[in-house]
Amino acid sequence: MRPKPNRDNLQKILRHPQLILDSLKNLDQANLSKNHINIHLKKLSKFQPEIKALEPIEKVCKAIDILSNPCYPTEYLYLVCKIFNPAVFVETGVCYGGSSAFILKGLENTNGRLYSIDLPNISYKRDSGNLHKDDIPENLKSGFIVPSQLRFNWNLILGDSKIELPKLMKFIDRPINIFHHDSMHTYDFMMFEFETVFPKLSSGGILLSDDADWNGAFEDFCRKNSLKHCIYHGKGIAIKT
Numbered sequence: 001m002r003p004k005p006n007r008d009n010l011q012k013i014l015r016h017p018q019l020i021l022d023s024l025k026n027l028d029q030a031n032l033s034k035n036h037i038n039i040h041l042k043k044l045s046k047f048q049p050e051i052k053a054l055e056p057i058e059k060v061c062k063a064i065d066i067l068s069n070p071c072y073p074t075e076y077l078y079l080v081c082k083i084f085n086p087a088v089f090v091e092t093g094v095c096y097g098g099s100s101a102f103i104l105k106g107l108e109n110t111n112g113r114l115y116s117i118d119l120p121n122i123s124y125k126r127d128s129g130n131l132h133k134d135d136i137p138e139n140l141k142s143g144f145i146v147p148s149q150l151r152f153n154w155n156l157i158l159g160d161s162k163i164e165l166p167k168l169m170k171f172i173d174r175p176i177n178i179f180h181h182d183s184m185h186t187y188d189f190m191m192f193e194f195e196t197v198f199p200k201l202s203s204g205g206i207l208l209s210d211d212a213d214w215n216g217a218f219e220d221f222c223r224k225n226s227l228k229h230c231i232y233h234g235k236g237i238a239i240k241t
């Protein structure tokens with residue numbers, strides 16, 4: 001399938017002129033997206049962060065400062081893995097696979113494992129009442145941009161997090177070091193995911209939420225559990241003590 005000349009593709013091409021050649025070659029959507037993430041992943045290989053003597057929340061904020069990116073808002077998760085070296089990372093919401101690719105790149109050459117849950121192509125009503133959908137291009141699967149060499153320590157579970165997340169909590173026999181929410185951003189659903197994961201989060205474990213400023217769920221959950229937390233550039237960061 002040829003890539004659509006939509007805003008997203010045009011922005012990718014403008015930010016990365018290497019992709020102009022791909023588009024001239026009539027590359028399909030899957031390969032255009034794969035080449036795009038590879039440009040980012042290649043750059044990360046040379047990246048060895050020096051983030052010392054900071055509190056854990058400040059370290060995550062620093063990672064966001066260093067790797068905040070209009071193409072991939074979750075690229076900072078690579079640095080989070082490099083800094084905290086998690087053995088078990090759980091995320092909800094995969095879509096193309098940007099966050100998964102950066103986490104897996106950060107876990108490369110470690111024993112760390114990533115568990116991801118995604119229910120592709122569903123639409124839902126935001127708390128504001130607007131309809132929301134994150135589409136995957138036709139005939140492609142959740143996580144299609146994750147390079148094959150990064151997939152060996154990855155469990156990708158396709159299904160509704162409402163069902164799959166509680167099952168996964170029973171399946172994983174170790175504490176979870178980092179959880180990242182990026183699936184359905186409604187108050188009730190976010191609260192459900194935080195409450196489901198929290199008992200399995202290790203002491204010192206990190207709870208992250210994309211779009212934590214869409215509603216009050218992250219703030220309310222952290223207050224209820226007396227967690228040190230902040231919302232930084234829309235991303236919720238909390239530490240379990």
Ligand SMILES: C[S@@+](CC[C@H](N)C(=O)[O-])C[C@H]1O[C@@H](n2cnc3c(N)ncnc32)[C@H](O)[C@@H]1O
Pocket residue numbers: 074092093094095096097098099100117118119120121122134159160161162182183184
């Ligand atoms: C914002 S996208 C994820 C983006 C990804 N984390 C990244 O940074 O590249 C949200 C994804 O969550 C999925 N999703 C929405 N509701 C879900 C649910 N109830 N269970 C599992 N996945 C869900 C959507 O279909 C979509 O694929």
